Amino acid sequence: MNANTSVNSSDTLTVSSGRPAETRRPPRKRYVFLMSAPALLGLFMFMVLPFLMALGMSFTDQRLLSPNATEWVGLRNYDRLLNISWLVQEPVSDADNHLKRTAEGELVYPRLRSVLRKNPEYKEFKEFTHWSFGDKRVVLLAKDPSFIQSIINTLLFVILVVPIQCGTALGLALLINQKLRGIFLFRTVFFSPVVTSIVVVSIVWSFLYHKDLGLFNHYLNAMSFGLIGPVDWLGDPDWAMPSIVLMSAWQAAGVQMLIFLAGLQGISGDLYEAAELDGAGPWGKFVNVTLPGLKNTTIFVVISTTIQAFGLFTQVDVMTRGGPQGSTSTVMYHAVTKGFREQDIAYGSAISVIFFLAILAIALLQKRFFDKREDA
Amino acid sequence: MADVKLTKVVKRYGDVETIHGIDLDIKDGEFVVFVGPSGCGKSTLLRMVAGLEEITEGELHIDNECVTSVAASRRGVAMVFQSYALYPHMTVRENMGFGLKMAKTDKVEIKRRVDESAKILQLEPLLDRKPKALSGGQRQRVAIGRTIVRNPKVFLFDEPLSNLDAELRVQMRVEIAKLHSQLKNTMIYVTHDQVEAMTMADKIVVLRGGNIEQVGSPIELYLNPVNEFVAGFIGSPRMNFFDCDVIAQTDDSLTLKLPCGEVCQLAADVSHSPGMTRVKLGIRPEHLKEDQSGEIRIGVDVDVVEHLGGSTYVYARYSGEHELIIQTGGLSPVRRGDHCDFSFNLDQCHLFDCNGLTLRAAKPVPLHTQAPVAQALSG
Numbered sequence: 223m224n225a226n227t228s229v230n231s232s233d234t235l236t237v238s239s240g241r242p243a244e245t246r247r248p249p250r251k252r253y254v255f256l257m258s259a260p261a262l263l264g265l266f267m268f269m270v271l272p273f274l275m276a277l278g279m280s281f282t283d284q285r286l287l288s289p290n291a292t293e294w295v296g297l298r299n300y301d302r303l304l305n306i307s308w309l310v311q312e313p314v315s316d317a318d319n320h321l322k323r324t325a326e327g328e329l330v331y332p333r334l335r336s337v338l339r340k341n342p343e344y345k346e347f348k349e350f351t352h353w354s355f356g357d358k359r360v361v362l363l364a365k366d367p368s369f370i371q372s373i374i375n376t377l378l379f380v381i382l383v384v385p386i387q388c389g390t391a392l393g394l395a396l397l398i399n400q401k402l403r404g405i406f407l408f409r410t411v412f413f414s415p416v417v418t419s420i421v422v423v424s425i426v427w428s429f430l431y432h433k434d435l436g437l438f439n440h441y442l443n444a445m446s447f448g449l450i451g452p453v454d455w456l457g458d459p460d461w462a463m464p465s466i467v468l469m470s471a472w473q474a475a476g477v478q479m480l481i482f483l484a485g486l487q488g489i490s491g492d493l494y495e496a497a498e499l500d501g502a503g504p505w506g507k508f509v510n511v512t513l514p515g516l517k518n519t520t521i522f523v524v525i526s527t528t529i530q531a532f533g534l535f536t537q538v539d540v541m542t543r544g545g546p547q548g549s550t551s552t553v554m555y556h557a558v559t560k561g562f563r564e565q566d567i568a569y570g571s572a573i574s575v576i577f578f579l580a581i582l583a584i585a586l587l588q589k590r591f592f593d594k595r596e597d598a
Numbered sequence: 599m600a601d602v603k604l605t606k607v608v609k610r611y612g613d614v615e616t617i618h619g620i621d622l623d624i625k626d627g628e629f630v631v632f633v634g635p636s637g638c639g640k641s642t643l644l645r646m647v648a649g650l651e652e653i654t655e656g657e658l659h660i661d662n663e664c665v666t667s668v669a670a671s672r673r674g675v676a677m678v679f680q681s682y683a684l685y686p687h688m689t690v691r692e693n694m695g696f697g698l699k700m701a702k703t704d705k706v707e708i709k710r711r712v713d714e715s716a717k718i719l720q721l722e723p724l725l726d727r728k729p730k731a732l733s734g735g736q737r738q739r740v741a742i743g744r745t746i747v748r749n750p751k752v753f754l755f756d757e758p759l760s761n762l763d764a765e766l767r768v769q770m771r772v773e774i775a776k777l778h779s780q781l782k783n784t785m786i787y788v789t790h791d792q793v794e795a796m797t798m799a800d801k802i803v804v805l806r807g808g809n810i811e812q813v814g815s816p817i818e819l820y821l822n823p824v825n826e827f828v829a830g831f832i833g834s835p836r837m838n839f840f841d842c843d844v845i846a847q848t849d850d851s852l853t854l855k856l857p858c859g860e861v862c863q864l865a866a867d868v869s870h871s872p873g874m875t876r877v878k879l880g881i882r883p884e885h886l887k888e889d890q891s892g893e894i895r896i897g898v899d900v901d902v903v904e905h906l907g908g909s910t911y912v913y914a915r916y917s918g919e920h921e922l923i924i925q926t927g928g929l930s931p932v933r934r935g936d937h938c939d940f941s942f943n944l945d946q947c948h949l950f951d952c953n954g955l956t957l958r959a960a961k962p963v964p965l966h967t968q969a970p971v972a973q974a975l976s977g
């Protein structure tokens with residue numbers, strides 16, 4: 223910047239005061255730095271530095287306890303994480319060109335293991351899943367199929383939990399925004415799961431979800447007059463994730479509820495009265511006054527809930543340990559399992575880096591989406 | 599015909615009664631102003647008419663139909679809020695058409711009516727803006743436009759101008775008055791500003807502590823206030839009061855001793871209140887004259903002089919402790935610290951008994967010398 227052409231406010235200050243500005247007060251910049259130093263230090267030590275270390279480690283073959291020296295391995299960890307391939311298999315036919323079938327009448331394909339072993343191109347690849355197209359079979363391969371499964375599980379969790387949790391939070395906020403006697407009691411009750419340790423909540427809900435002794439199955443059974451048999455909530459691959467979603471939404475909704483409540487109380491009462499005079503019913507008021515008034519709150523709540531949801535770990539660790547059949551393993555859970563339990567810290571670091579970038583991208587996309595909507 | 603009739607209307611919040619049984623008749627097309635000090639229940643009364651506040655007791659008729667427990671949106675009223683209460687995410691056009699949209703009016707019809715009202719208020723260039731892109735005055739206009747679109751039987755205004763600066767306030771005051779003469783709907787307007795009340799109203803309702811003190815045209819209230827409160831509230835600057843001892847009393851006259859010691863006799867029908875010892879004498883600032891032509895002369899010490907150009911306000915003390923405001927002509931020679939004499943005529947004095955009730959009002963000044971009245975009204 224050219225000092226001759228720009229008159230900067232701090233220059234003017236120095237000139238106009240008799241004494242040099244420094245003797246009376248340190249320059250603003252120094253203060254800003256001084257005041258934010260403790261927070262910045264913490265941020266650096268516990269966020270930036272570990273991240274940089276993880277980033278560095280993700281390019282090595284470091285293990286937690288290992289007699290071997292650490293070596294740079296380049297992108298090997300990332301390759302192992304993200305490399306996906308596929309192959310198409312023809313069914314096996316006998317000498318007369320008839321397709322071979324099993325006793326159940328299903329087509330028989332060459333053993334995948336031997337196919338993969340034969341072809342060096344498919345080294346390290348394992349089957350993730352397969353689909354049938356006519357007689358052919360398409361096999362999706364990944365070097366770490368359980369990571370791909372974890373990504374899908376995590377996305378499923380996010381897609382389910384964000385609307386349920388935010389919706390519950392908004393509903394509760396609307397309920398406790400009433401001016402009723404003793405409403406503070408409900409606020410406390412609805413907020414209490416939040417201040418309860420998630421580990422404790424997970425253990426309690428494990429009992430509730432129990433197949434034979436759990437309260438849910440008892441109620442379900444009683445209310446359906448025995449028609450709905452006991453569901454193995456946490457043991458059935460189809461039910462395990464939805465069960466964790468429900469419990470997580472219940473546990474965490476209190477925070478969003480309070481944020482929504484603050485948002486609700488920021489909406490002018492006059493607007494509701496104007497809407498009333500304009501002939502809007504309860505639904506009309508909700509759609510035309512409450513929701514638009516909560517727009518910024520909603521943006522914040524959705525983004526923060528999404529980010530929080532991506533980090534799903536504790537519930538899974540306590541309730542299902544990623545099972546059954548990997549149906550509740552999440553990216554975070556996978557990272558911890560690989561990094562600490564299997565002691566492959568370099569690989570765990572690579573997962574964290576990918577995870578960080580993914581969340582960053584999603585947060586930016588969401589913000590972009592909401593910003594655009596605002597202009598519209 | 600949209601008459602509004604309140605019968606023994608009472609409002610209670612729990613055990614606290616804030617409106618104590620109000621009877622009021624508002625004729626079709628009248629511009630009625632509720633005026634009174636802050637907290638006297640103006641807004642509560644208006645909101646009961648609007649249907650935003652439940653009527654605890656009593657009845658409300660609009661257009662000869664009992665609407666005491668009819669929903670706000672069905673009463674055929676529209677309201678302008680002090681905060682304007684525009685929907686922030688809607689454009690001006692959507693804001694204005696919202697009521698009709700809720701009533702499931704045809705889109706073409708909504709557009710026609712919004713355009714029509716926008717034209718009346720010169721809002722056409724603003725129709726596609728959001729409220730946050732409007733100035734205070736423009737928002738006010740949109741808030742009014744929104745009520746016009748709905749073509750209500752009764753317009754309600756709750757201190758609509760109090761968020762505007764002084765100049766805009768005067769401008770909008772005139773516009774609302776014009777609007778009334780154009781639309782000829784019944785309008786009820788709440789304000790704590792007696793100048794707004796005097797300038798706009800066909801009929802003023804003076805409220806105090808949840809009761810009606812007096813109902814009448816601005817001139818009626820100015821000339822014949824029923825009590826000390828109304829006398830003090832209506833007129834600007836406010837009326838001067840001082841206590842006087844009663845020396846003698848007949849059925850139709852009182853002999854008083856003024857604070858300065860001067861004794862005078864006033865005609866007043868006091869046959870119903872015998873044996874008074876003290877009364878209050880009220881004289882409006884514009885009836886105190888700088889010259890000595892009045893019947894009674896008083897000497898005052900001048901504290902402050904305000905030159906407004908067209909007139910001058912003199913703040914003074916009379917006989918030691920009685921504060922006094924005097925309104926005189928534009929280029930008064932009176933200076934701060936002066937000791938000077940002012941005078942007034944006895945027939946321009948109001949008299950109030952010890953309960954503040956009017957014993958006698960000032961005699962109306964003949965028309966050709968009514969300049970001070972007109973001036974006070976435009977104040």
Ligand SMILES: Nc1ncnc2c1ncn2[C@@H]1O[C@H](COP(=O)(O)OP(=O)(O)O)[C@@H](O)[C@H]1O
Nearest residue numbers: 611614616634635636637638639640641642643
């Ligand atoms: N919701 C309420 N609960 C209890 N008292 C109220 C309520 N609203 C208003 N009041 C009381 O009613 C009286 C009249 O209020 P209001 O009509 O707002 O006065 P204003 O003449 O200033 O508009 C006030 O004394 C106020 O304290």
Ligand SMILES: [Mg+2]
Nearest residue numbers: 640641642757
């Ligand atoms: Mg009010």
